[in-house]
Amino acid sequence: MIKFRYLNDLQGYGHFSEDFFKVSEFLKDIQKDSLEPMSFPWGRWEWMFSLPFLDPDHLDSIGVWEDEGRIVALMTYESKFGEAYYVLHHLYPYLRREIAQFALRDLKSEEGFRMLVPDDDHEMQKIVYKMGLTATEEKEQLAAIDLNQSLEFVLPQGYYLENMKDHLDIKRYHQILWRGFNHSGEPTMTETEIKDRKISLTGPHINLARNIAVVAPTGDYVSYCGTWYQEGTTVALVEPVATDPHYRKMGLGRASVLEALKCCKRAGAKYAIVGSGQNFYYRLGFYPLATYTWWKLG
Numbered sequence: 001m002i003k004f005r006y007l008n009d010l011q012g013y014g015h016f017s018e019d020f021f022k023v024s025e026f027l028k029d030i031q032k033d034s035l036e037p038m039s040f041p042w043g044r045w046e047w048m049f050s051l052p053f054l055d056p057d058h059l060d061s062i063g064v065w066e067d068e069g070r071i072v073a074l075m076t077y078e079s080k081f082g083e084a085y086y087v088l089h090h091l092y093p094y095l096r097r098e099i100a101q102f103a104l105r106d107l108k109s110e111e112g113f114r115m116l117v118p119d120d121d122h123e124m125q126k127i128v129y130k131m132g133l134t135a136t137e138e139k140e141q142l143a144a145i146d147l148n149q150s151l152e153f154v155l156p157q158g159y160y161l162e163n164m165k166d167h168l169d170i171k172r173y174h175q176i177l178w179r180g181f182n183h184s185g186e187p188t189m190t191e192t193e194i195k196d197r198k199i200s201l202t203g204p205h206i207n208l209a210r211n212i213a214v215v216a217p218t219g220d221y222v223s224y225c226g227t228w229y230q231e232g233t234t235v236a237l238v239e240p241v242a243t244d245p246h247y248r249k250m251g252l253g254r255a256s257v258l259e260a261l262k263c264c265k266r267a268g269a270k271y272a273i274v275g276s277g278q279n280f281y282y283r284l285g286f287y288p289l290a291t292y293t294w295w296k297l298g
Helices: 018-030 040-048 055-062 094-105 123-128 170-180 189-200 254-268 279-284
Strands: 002-005 063-067 068-078 084-090 114-118 133-146 161-162 212-217 221-228 235-243 269-273 286-295
Touching: 002 055, 018 040, 018 063, 018 068, 018 084, 040 221, 055 254, 063 094, 068 094, 068 123, 084 094, 094 114, 094 123, 094 189, 114 123, 114 133, 114 212, 123 133, 123 286, 133 279, 161 254, 170 221, 170 235, 221 254, 235 254, 254 279
Parallel strands: 084 114, 235 269
Antiparallel strands: 002 063, 063 068, 068 084, 114 286, 133 269, 133 286, 161 212, 212 221, 221 235
C-alpha cells in the first residue's frame, strides 16, 4: 500500500539525518545499474545538504511516497522554497497527479511557484497544465559521458594535479570556487566562509580522492572538479567545476574533469553525468541526455 509522508528529521545543511539517508538510498538505487536520466540524482541531494544556501525553514515540507516502507517517489525543493523537483520510480507512474497536487499545495511560496518537468514526461506536462502551470523558456539540461572512451589530456608545463584527500588547502579551495564562478575581486576569508567551505566537503558519501584540482606554478588552485560516486553503482555525477578566468582556454578545466572521471572509472563507474548543456562538456565527450523545463504558476 502506497503511503505519503513528510520528511520529519531534516535539519539543514551540514546535517545528515535518518530520512536524508533514506532518500539518498532511493535516488542512488535508480541509477545503480543503468544510466537513468533524472533531474535530482543522489549527488545533487547530498550537495544540497552540503551548502549554506539551503532554506532550512521549509524542510518539513519535503515529501515522499513509500510502498511498504520503501521510498518510490520524492518531491523536494533544492535551496529555494517555491521550486519543486520530483523523482518517480518507473513502476509507479500513477503517482504523477498526486505528486503535482502535493507540490502545488505544500511547496508554493509567497513569491510564487514553479516545477521542473522532464521534456519527455508528457503525462506530467498535461497534469500540471490543467493545474494552471505554463511552460517557460527556462531549462535545465543533463549530459552524459561513456567512461569507456579515452580520457587522456595534456597539462601545460609547470602545472600539476592534486586530489583533495591528500592535499586539501581549504583557503585555496575557497579561492578557486570564488574566482571560478566569476565573482569579482578577491574572496574574503572570514571564519564563517571557511567553515562553510569545510562543511561543503563533509557529505557522508563524498570521496575527496576523486575531487581534483589543477595547481599552477604559483601554487594556486586554478581549476577544480568535484565528483559524487559510490562504489557498486553505475553513474558518477560531476559537480562542481570551476576554472579561474585568468587561466581559461589552457586545457586546465579539461584536465581537472577528465582526471576526476578517471578516478571514478577506476572505482567502478561506467558513466558520468553533469547538469549542464555547455559546449565545454560536449568537447570532452559528453552528449545531451535529457532536457527539463520549468513550468510556472500564473
